[in-house]
Amino acid sequence: MNPSPFWNPKVESLTRPELDALQVAKLRRAVRHAVERSPFHRRKLEAAGVTGECIRSLADLRRIPFTTREEWMSCQASTPLFGDLLAHPREKAIRYHLTSGTSGKNPLRVLDSRRDWQWIAECWAVGFWGFGVRPADTVFFAFSYGSFIGFWGAHYACEKIGALTLASGNMPTDMRVRQILEMGVTTVCATPTYALRLAQSAAEQGLDIKGSAVNKVIVSGEPAGSIPETKRLIEEAWGAKVADTAGMTELGTICMFECSHQPGGMHIIEDHFLEEVLDPETGMPVAYGERGERVVTSFGREMIPVLRYRTRDLVERVPAARCGCGRVYDIYAGGILGRVDDMLLIRGTNVYPRAIESIVRSHPEIDEFQIVVAKANDIDEITLRVELKPGTADGWPALEKQLHFDLKEAHEMLRFNVERAADGSLPRFELKARRVVDQRKKS
Amino acid sequence: MTEMKDMLGRPATAMEAELLDVHARLLHLAQRTDLPPCVASGSEAALALTWQMANDLGFAVDGSAR
Structure with a gap:
């Protein structure tokens, strides 16, 4: 078995200045790609006078205009179905998915290329490996596999890792519980709410899920995975460690994960994303430990480049040293703390x-x-x-x-x-x- | 030719050079116009994987033949 605790030891072990330099190089490429390929981004970047060559330090990031969900929706409404965001023709896509529409707005439509799909799985693999998923694991996805991206990428990440990967699709809850026990599942993936529901179903059926082989529960999709009280309930119900992950459909994958050291927050996957924390009103950066809005730039998205996207998620960023795992990646303490608009x-x-x-x-x-x-x-x-x-x-x-x-x-x-x-x-x-x-x- | 230094300016290790070579050869193969569908789509799928590996290790390479 590969003894590395890191999926990508070369990058996860960089020093902070080295990671910063890598981010600058990747940002330059991302901007170049967006200018050359995506009419939406070309229009905005040209208006701001930004080209790839302008990016010489991380401070140059602030020259790039924000992207908002409203712009994305309006672009799709004026040029159905995908707007002029696409960096490649639709024929290059192999996947289609929609946002969940949590905020009650029209869902966003997203296309992924082959390369996107590899990258999506890769980001999940960084997180799953970091929490301890290995080829010997049997991973169960309590997920319905529809057009909502959800755990799709995580499924492929587990195949990539080499774990036995079980897709439960439209299986009813009671049957899912029985399959988890029958197959000796070691890792269960679900929303925090549904992880509790599965445990409840086990109790209703008189099945001992706490004594089962499950030793890891990986949650996503709701901030509750980082609420200590909810997490403790899930851990007690399953007799397993719980890790939170978070991403967004616009990106198709996770941007952060909790490692096996469980530092009370999630590491940002900083070689694949450039994350800023800004005052939602002024757009100015806030210091470590201060609450602000996450603004994300993706280095891996090919079909739909994502530059300085206002997520509306509230976070508090703290240095990587808060965790003892040794990764260079900084941490969002307490995970996603809420949304700018859910107050x-x-x-x-x-x-x-x-x-x-x-x-x-x-x-x-x-x-x-x-x-x-x-x-x-x-x-x-x-x-x-x-x-x-x-x-x-x-x-x-x-x-x-x-x-x-x-x-x-x-x-x-x-x-x-x-x-x-x-x-x-x-x-x-x-x-x-x-x-x-x-x-x-x-x- | 593939640039044999990563984005931090470090020279590729032997393992990395081997990966970059495989990627470059796959890219060359995938650009041919006489490929049967099984090879054309298989080489594109493989390219996405080698692109991902090279990108993970900090190398700037092309990801697709088309």
């Missing part, structure tokens, strides 16, 4: 769904939850609806009181309504969970 403003108080989830998951008797925001007599009201696990109803009065207290204390004494929902009444999710129902938007 709820309730009677003058900022409320982040992630903070609520953190409180909810510290009570293991809660099975599922939903956050409902509505107007009552022109006043914003926020209600946490919770569904309890079987056999825990007796503790409800005390739990209700505790939730009221915890939520209020974490939100500048803002009053939350807390309701118990009927068993099985709240929606369950396999892909990205949508637990916030903002009824104010309808009115």
Whole structure:
């Protein structure tokens, strides 16, 4: 077995100045490719007076204009189906996928070339190898393999690593659990929400998933994978270590991963991405440890170059030394901390769904939850609806009181309504969970 | 000819030089116009892989024959 803890020891072991120099060289090539091949980027870069040759240091990155989702959508709307972003004719593509539309907007359409597909799998392989996936592993994907990119790239990464790779497609949850046990699966990949659902299904079927061969659960698709309380619940339910990963459909792959040292955050794959953390209002860089918006530039995307893309994800970047693994890659402490636009403003108080989830998951008797925001007599009201696990109803009065207290204390004494929902009444999710129902938007 | 230094200006090691040679030969093969479909598509697929390996190691190479 290959003893290297790093998928790419040459690059993952570079010094910071060497990595910076590599990023400059890769950025120059990425800009050159975009100018030569993509009409969308050529137009913008020419207007800004930027060519590949202008890129001589990382500071030159700031000469490149931002790309926004709105621009991408508008470009696709004016020139269906793909806009003029493509750097190669459609015939060169081998894959098509769509964004999940989490933000409620029109989905973006993405094409991948052969080279893109290799690169997509490669980025996942960096992360999976870093968390300890090896050829001897049996990896199970609790994923439906539709046009949403999800774990597609991870599946190919596992084949690339040489692991036995199981695709569960449209298999129902109970059958997935049985196959995990029957096949001696060592690594399960799912959203954090669905990892909990699988464990719950095992319990309902009287199956011992904690005593199974599963020793790694790799999650993606929701910020919950880096919420300590949620992570602990998954680890306890499975008797396995949990690693978070995060990416985006626009890129087709992950940009960050948690290594086997579990440093309380995710390493940025910095030889494939150039990540900035900026003040979302001013667009100016923030310092290490300060919260800001991720802005990403891809070095590997061929069909659709991605330059300075405003992700709207909130992160706090810290130096690589925070982790003991020895990689040069910096870390996003706590993973994706939320989105610039997912903050709820309730009677003058900022409320982040992630903070609520953190409180909810510290009570293991809660099975599922939903956050409902509505107007009552022109006043914003926020209600946490919770569904309890079987056999825990007796503790409800005390739990209700505790939730009221915890939520209020974490939100500048803002009053939350807390309701118990009927068993099985709240929606369950396999892909990205949508637990916030903002009824104010309808009115 | 493939540039035998990586993007940091370091000379290719023996292993890297071998990889770059394989990549260059595949690129040459894939550019031929008389290939049967099984070889044309297979060599393009292989090129995507060797491009990826070279790129991982910090070498700037062409990724496709077409």
